[in-house]
Amino acid sequence: MNRKQPNIILIIICTGLGLFILTCSVSKGFVRNLFDQPTPYLLKISIFPDSLNIPADNPMTVEGIELGRYLFYDGRLSGNKDKKKLMSCASCHKQEHSFECGIDNPLYKGGRPHGLSGKETPHVMLPLINLAWINEGYLWNGKISNSNNTLGDEKLGVPAEPIYNYKNIESLVWMSIVSPYEIAGNIEKTVNTIQNIPLYPPMFKKAFGSDTVTIERIDKAIAQFIRSLVSCNSRFDRFMDGKAELTTSEMNGLTLFTTERGDCFHCHGSPALPLWTTNLFMNNAKDIDFNEIGDRFSVTHNPRDRGKYRVPTLRNIELTAPYMHDGRFKTLEEVLEFYNSGLKRSPYVDPLMINMNHGGMHLTNKDLIDLKAFLLTLTDSTFITNPQYSNPLPWNKYFIK
Ligand code: HEC
Ligand code: HEC
The missing domain is CATH 1.10.760.10 (Cytochrome c-like domain)
Known part of the structure; x- marks a missing residue:
C-alpha cells in the first residue's frame, strides 16, 4: 500500500474543511451581499398597454x-x-x-x-x-x-x-x-x-x-x-378570457356602453382598453358655471380646460361611491340618471359627449338596468x-x- 495515500486523503479532507470554513466566513460577507441584492419585480400584464410610468431611479423590487x-x-x-x-x-x-x-x-x-x-x-x-x-x-x-x-x-x-x-x-x-x-x-x-x-x-x-x-x-x-x-381579474376579464359567462342583460349593457347609444367608450375605455379609462381630462357636462379652484384649468391655465377632470377608471366602480370629483352622486343609479337626461350645455363640454345635443342618452329603464349590470361585471373581488x-x-x- 502506498504510504502517501492517507496523506493525500488528509490533504483533501483538510482542504475541503478549509474551503468549507472559508465558504462559511465568506457567506457572512460576499455571499450574503450577493443574496442581499433586492429581487427585481416585473410588472407586465398582457391585457394592458406596455407604457408603464415607472421612474428609472425607482425600479420595483x-x-x-x-x-x-x-x-x-x-x-x-x-x-x-x-x-x-x-x-x-x-x-x-x-x-x-x-x-x-x-x-x-x-x-x-x-x-x-x-x-x-x-x-x-x-x-x-x-x-x-x-x-x-x-x-x-x-x-x-x-x-x-x-x-x-x-x-x-x-x-x-x-x-x-x-x-x-x-x-x-x-x-x-x-x-x-x-x-x-x-x-x-x-x-x-x-x-x-x-x-x-x-x-x-x-x-x-x-x-x-x-x-x-x-x-x-x-x-x-x-x-x-x-x-x-x-x-385584471374582474368577471368581465374572465369573460374575455373565455372563463366566465355574461347574462343577456349584461351583454346588452356592454353594447350600450360601447356604441354611441350609451357613448361611454369614448372616455372610459372598452374591451380593447380594459383599464376602463382613457385617463384624459374631460368636461362631462355636469355644470354651467365653472369656478372651482382645483379643476384642470388650475393646472394648465388654458381657459378651455375649465370644469375638466381626469376620467376615472370604471374598474371596481361598484365599490367607490360617492361619484365624481365632488362626490355629488351617491349611487350608480344617480350617475346613470345624469348621463341619461341631466347633461348641461356649456361651451366647455367635451365634443366627445355625443349625446349632448339631446341632453342625454334617453334610454329606457330596462336599458339603464342593463348598463348598470354591465358596470358591475367590472368588479374585481380578487383585488x-x-x-x-x-x-x-x-x-x-x-x-x-
Ligand atoms: C366626454 C367624456 C365622458 C363620457 C362620454 C362619459 N364619461 Fe363618465 N366621466 C367622465 C369624467 C371626466 C368623469 C369625472 C368627472 C368629475 O369628477 O367631475 C366621469 C365620471 C364617471 C363616473 C364616476 C366615476 C368616479 O369614480 O367617481 C361614472 C360611474 C361614469 N363616469 C360612467 C359613465 C358612463 C356609464 C358613461 C356612458 C353612459 C360615461 N361615463 C360617459 C367623462 C366621460
Ligand atoms: C385624509 C385621507 C387621505 C390620506 C390619509 C391619504 N390620501 Fe391619498 N388621496 C386622498 C384623496 C382625497 C385623493 C384625491 C385627491 C385629489 O385628486 O384631489 C388622494 C389621491 C391619492 C393618489 C392619486 C391617485 C390618482 O389616481 O391620481 C395617490 C397616489 C395617493 N393618494 C397616495 C397616498 C399615499 C401614498 C398616502 C400616505 C402617505 C395617502 N395617499 C394618504 C386622500 C387621502
Whole structure:
C-alpha cells in the first residue's frame, strides 16, 4: 500500500474543511451581499398597454414593495406613536373599497375624508388601482406629472430640492405626509420615528442596501407598493378570457356602453382598453358655471380646460361611491340618471359627449338596468381580497380605522 495515500486523503479532507470554513466566513460577507441584492419585480400584464410610468431611479423590487406595504399601513408614518395621532395612507385608502375610503366609513361621513387636523380634503378620493399605467398625470386634475418642474413647497415646510418634486407617485407620498388635509405631519419627525422602530432599518437595508431611513426611500418604497396594486381579474376579464359567462342583460349593457347609444367608450375605455379609462381630462357636462379652484384649468391655465377632470377608471366602480370629483352622486343609479337626461350645455363640454345635443342618452329603464349590470361585471373581488395588498401589521395597534 502506498504510504502517501492517507496523506493525500488528509490533504483533501483538510482542504475541503478549509474551503468549507472559508465558504462559511465568506457567506457572512460576499455571499450574503450577493443574496442581499433586492429581487427585481416585473410588472407586465398582457391585457394592458406596455407604457408603464415607472421612474428609472425607482425600479420595483420584491423587498421594496414589501417595505412599502408596511409603511402604507403604519399609522406611525404620521411621526407619532400616540394612538390618537396615528394616521397612514390606509386610514383613507382601504383595500375593500379599491383603496378609497368608502361612502359607509363612519370616520369619513358620506365618503369625504378628512385628515389628522380635521380638515376635509378638497376632492373626494381616487382609487389606487393600476396607477402604473397612468402617464397623463395623477390626481383629479393631473397636477402631478412627469412634465411638471415645480419643487418643494416652503409654505408646507418642504425644502425646494429635486427629491421634493411634483412628478410622480413618489411625490404623492411626501405630499400626503405634509398635507394639512391628510396626515398633516412633518418630514423630519416621520423619518426619525420610522428610523427608531426596530422593525424598519433591516427592511430598508434589504430594499435599498442601507439601514438609514430617508424620506426619499420612504417615497420610493410606498410608490413601489402602490404600483404593485393591479386589478385584471374582474368577471368581465374572465369573460374575455373565455372563463366566465355574461347574462343577456349584461351583454346588452356592454353594447350600450360601447356604441354611441350609451357613448361611454369614448372616455372610459372598452374591451380593447380594459383599464376602463382613457385617463384624459374631460368636461362631462355636469355644470354651467365653472369656478372651482382645483379643476384642470388650475393646472394648465388654458381657459378651455375649465370644469375638466381626469376620467376615472370604471374598474371596481361598484365599490367607490360617492361619484365624481365632488362626490355629488351617491349611487350608480344617480350617475346613470345624469348621463341619461341631466347633461348641461356649456361651451366647455367635451365634443366627445355625443349625446349632448339631446341632453342625454334617453334610454329606457330596462336599458339603464342593463348598463348598470354591465358596470358591475367590472368588479374585481380578487383585488380587494388579495393578501399581498392587505395590512401586514397587527390590526388596531399601529393604525387607526
Ligand atoms: C385624509 C385621507 C387621505 C390620506 C390619509 C391619504 N390620501 Fe391619498 N388621496 C386622498 C384623496 C382625497 C385623493 C384625491 C385627491 C385629489 O385628486 O384631489 C388622494 C389621491 C391619492 C393618489 C392619486 C391617485 C390618482 O389616481 O391620481 C395617490 C397616489 C395617493 N393618494 C397616495 C397616498 C399615499 C401614498 C398616502 C400616505 C402617505 C395617502 N395617499 C394618504 C386622500 C387621502
Ligand atoms: C366626454 C367624456 C365622458 C363620457 C362620454 C362619459 N364619461 Fe363618465 N366621466 C367622465 C369624467 C371626466 C368623469 C369625472 C368627472 C368629475 O369628477 O367631475 C366621469 C365620471 C364617471 C363616473 C364616476 C366615476 C368616479 O369614480 O367617481 C361614472 C360611474 C361614469 N363616469 C360612467 C359613465 C358612463 C356609464 C358613461 C356612458 C353612459 C360615461 N361615463 C360617459 C367623462 C366621460
